[in-house]
Each structure stands twice: as C-alpha cells, then as structure tokens.
Amino acid sequence: MDSTFPRARKPHLGYNIEQVEEFLQVARRAYDGTARPGDPPLSAERIRLAAFAMQKRGYSTAHVDAALERLEDAFAAEERQVAARLHGTEAWLAEARTTAQVITNRLARPEGERFDRVSPLALGYRVREVDRFADKLTRYFRDGWPISIDDVRTVVFTTQRGGYRESQVDLVLDAVVDVMLAVR
Template sequence: MTAMFRTAGRLRSGYDTDQVDEFFTHARRVYEGEIREPLAGADVRRAAFDLVRGGYATSSVDAALDRLERAFVARQRQEFVAAHGQQAWMEHLAAQARTLYGRLSRPDGERFAPPARGEQGYDPDDVDDLCHRLVDYFDHGQSLTSDEVRTATFGRAKGRSAYAEAPVDAFCDRAIEVLLGVE
C-alpha cells in the first residue's frame, strides 16, 4: 500500500501513519456515505495524532485536514440550505456569530479568564488584536478568513494578565465555524 502523505524522514517526528491513515479512511467512508455516522467539520478540526519518528509530515496532513474540514462544512451547508433555504442558513450563522459578541464586546485585557496559578497562557494583546479583526469583519465587512483565524499565533504569557488557553481556543474554533459557513 502506498503512503497517503509524504513522511517526515526517519530522523524527524511526524504524525503516526497508522492513526492518520485510519482517520482519513474512516472520514472518506463517512463522506461517501458508506458509513452512516455524524462527522462534521469541527470533528475534523479536533483530530489529533501522536508524534512519532518517521511519521507523516505534519504540514501535509494539516493541509489535508483543512481541505477535509472545508468539504464537510460545504456539504453541511448544502444539506441545510436544501432542507431549510438560504435565508435560514444565514440566520443560523448569524446566531452562531452572536455567541461571539459577548467576548468581543469586553474591554481589551478582560475578554478571557486568566490561566490557573502557575500555568502559562496567551498574551492578551495578541488575542485582543485578533478580536479587533473579528469585530472589523462582523461590523465593518473587513476581510478575514477562517485560515487567518486558524493560523493565528499568540505569544506566551504568565500571571493574572494572561488569557487561559482553553477558552481562547474554543472561541477561535467557534469563529472558524462561522467564517467557514460564509466562505
């Protein structure tokens, strides 16, 4: 059997090939309707694989995951629109976007809770900059893509002024879902 992706090389770490192959084979079967099981774009985004020597190159797998997520979201949108109409889809997305506004309307430095004592978190200035871009997108029609949110990086910070990572990550996931629904 030929490899699904290029490998990282024998001396470098990459994603476990068996885990990746199993996931993509399963996802293909679900997408093609061979298996009746709910699998959504968010499930693809949450896929994680162990790092092992000689595994698949992470960049290749990550790019394929991004394409697969887009395919699942596009199909979900198509099915939703067919059943409920385009206007209902836009209302659905608007409702999802409104769930982001609670955080977006908070002042800089106060959008997310701090990390637990002794744990590192994200630099609030970096996270707040992304939040400003989201506000500009929603309120002023400025350009912003799901890829820009997905690839956003935040500096590390410690202490009470930092933002806890898990809530920021969950917020970004929700923003990606909304942006993918429009793209």
C-alpha cells in the first residue's frame, strides 16, 4: 500500500504516508459515491486545503501535490456538473463572474495597498512580489492574458517584515483557482 508514490530522497522530508493514504481512500469513496458514514465531506476546496505531516522517507511532496491537483480538478468538474443540473449553467457562471468581480476589485487597489499588512515586526508576503503577480491576474481577468491554474497554485512569495498578510493573499489566490476551475 505504501508504494502509491515515490518516497522522498534523503535528506528531504516527505508527506506522512498513512495520512496521504487515508485521505486518498476517503477521496476515492467520495468520488465513487461510496462514502462511509464517518467520512468527512470532500470538495475541490477541501482537497486544495489538504495538509499532511512531514516524515523521513515519506511520500514525495511533488508527486502527491500533482495528484491532489488532478483530484481537485476532477472534483471541481463534478461540482460544476451537479450545480449546472440543479441550478443551470448560467447560475454557475454568474456565481463565477461575481467572484471574479470581487477579485478584480481587490486587485484594482493601489500597489502596496491591495491587502492588509502585518505588523512591522512580523513577517508577511513581500509586497512587491505579490503586487507583480496581482498585475498578472488583473491582465488575466481584464484582457484574457494567459495564466494557468498551476501558475496560481504554485506561486511562491518570499517574506518581509511588514509585508502583506499571508492568509488574506492565500484566500484571494484560492478564489482565483475557484473561478478558473468554474470556467474551464
């Protein structure tokens, strides 16, 4: 069972094997419609937010993350189909447009003021890097500029004292992924 993914090579840590396997079993049952009474509800968003402990010789983080991205895509497609059947495709797209408008309003703020800042003594995301990526997202929403879901999922910002509040930036990036998955 523990050969689902390659193991992390020394000296790197990998994801906890038992946690990953358990999560994948729950995901398989949820996707197949055979969820057990004790299984937590699973959605594309919950898959995106999944986190695992680290361990020596655990599963390769790159391989697990790639599998989780594919799983998230599959769940998002299923959620889109269910919503379209229940409420119609136009309702689904209207919700995505509303979310996109909220995002673009946030990104239209002046540079250096797009997100809350942490205390000057605390670390947050580097403002210049986040603003540069926010400009790319603005071009995506406004002009259809090409940017992939993977670009959004894998963006990494360095930190600085007094930077942008990480949780707020991450929530906006999650919302961007939601919109991108909705309009696929």
